[in-house]
Amino acid sequence: MALDREPGQDGPPIHELLAQRWSPRVYDPGHELTDEDLRTVLEAARWAPSFGNVQPWAFVALRRGDAQHAAFTELLSRGNASWVPRASAVVVTAHRVTEDDGAPVDYAAYAAHDLGQATAHLSVQATALDLHVHPFAGFDHAGAAALLEVPAAWQVTIGVAIGRLAPPESVEASDPRLAERDRRPRARNPLAEIAFADRFGTPLG
Numbered sequence: 001m002a003l004d005r006e007p008g009q010d011g012p013p014i015h016e017l018l019a020q021r022w023s024p025r026v027y028d029p030g031h032e033l034t035d036e037d038l039r040t041v042l043e044a045a046r047w048a049p050s051f052g053n054v055q056p057w058a059f060v061a062l063r064r065g066d067a068q069h070a071a072f073t074e075l076l077s078r079g080n081a082s083w084v085p086r087a088s089a090v091v092v093t094a095h096r097v098t099e100d101d102g103a104p105v106d107y108a109a110y111a112a113h114d115l116g117q118a119t120a121h122l123s124v125q126a127t128a129l130d131l132h133v134h135p136f137a138g139f140d141h142a143g144a145a146a147l148l149e150v151p152a153a154w155q156v157t158i159g160v161a162i163g164r165l166a167p168p169e170s171v172e173a174s175d176p177r178l179a180e181r182d183r184r185p186r187a188r189n190p191l192a193e194i195a196f197a198d199r200f201g202t203p204l205g
Contacts, residue, residue, distance in 0.1 A: 011191055021127045023134035024165055025083035026182045031164040033063065033088035037129050041162065042091070044125030048118035056096040056111035057118045060148045063089045071147055072159075077138030083178060084136065087161035092144055093119060094154040102153070115157055126162060134161045 013019070042059055050056060062069040064087065072092070073085045084090060095111040098104060105111075119135060126133045141156045150156055192203040 017124050017127045021123055022132070022186060024132050024182050025134065025178050026166045027083065027086040027088070027132075027161065027163040028166040029064075029086040031088050033131075033162060037131065038089065038162075040129065041122045041125045041131070041133075045118040045122040048114065048121040050114040050117070051107045051110040054096075054105075054107050054111075055114070056105075056107060057115045058094045058096075058150075058154055060092045060094075060150075061089055062092065068147070072139070072144060075140040075143045075147070080136050080138040082175065084159070084161050086163070086166070087134070088163035089161075091122070091160040091162060092148060093157045093160065094145075094150055095157055096153055097155045098153045100151065100153050112157065119158070119160060122160065130164070131162055132165060135159070136161065 038061060042061070045057070045059065046055075048057075062072050064085065069090065072090060073081065076084055093115055095115040096105065097108055097111065107114075123133045123135075135158050137158050139159060144150075144159075145154075145156045148156075195204040196202050197204045
């Protein structure tokens with residue numbers, strides 16, 4: 001992936017770990033995620049902030065080559081089935097929506113947000129370990145909940161592919177369309193369209 005992917009061309013510079021983070025599809029199918037690296041990225045997720053420190057998140061790790069991982073890949077959407085199985089592991093995330101007895105929880109409106117923060121922490125820690133993650137939502141969520149025996153009080157949210165980049169030449173040979181997608185430059189909406197001062201719609205100065 002030869003293109004410069006770092007932000008900062010049209011805004012202030014940000015920390016290098018944030019600038020280097022991106023979501024590839026060209027994973028090395030030979031890379032194996034170590035126990036230490038898996039525990040480290042999940043430890044980073046564990047220390048994310050949450051509403052009232054309730055920590056309404058859960059993670060199920062599935063390693064490539066294991067039976068549960070193989071069963072999960074059968075639940076992927078067609079677009080994700082072309083690349084997710086190549087990643088070293090998939091972490092399926094969930095957030096709590098009720099108490100175990102079905103009673104409502106007062107933080108339900110914030111639980112998905114807090115899980116998002118935990119996933120972001122995981123992503124930055126993975127980048128520091130020279131790994132890449134790619135969150136994805138294209139899979140059978142009900143099927144995943146059944147496969148992974150997720151309790152009814154929890155909602156399966158997204159999957160997170162984790163691994164190392166494949167050599168570009170190997171991807172070009174095996175899946176040129178996928179390689180082309182990963183060569184596309186990163187882009188975000190201008191800051192003036194999303195950050196406001198005093199009231200919604202007034203651009204930040």
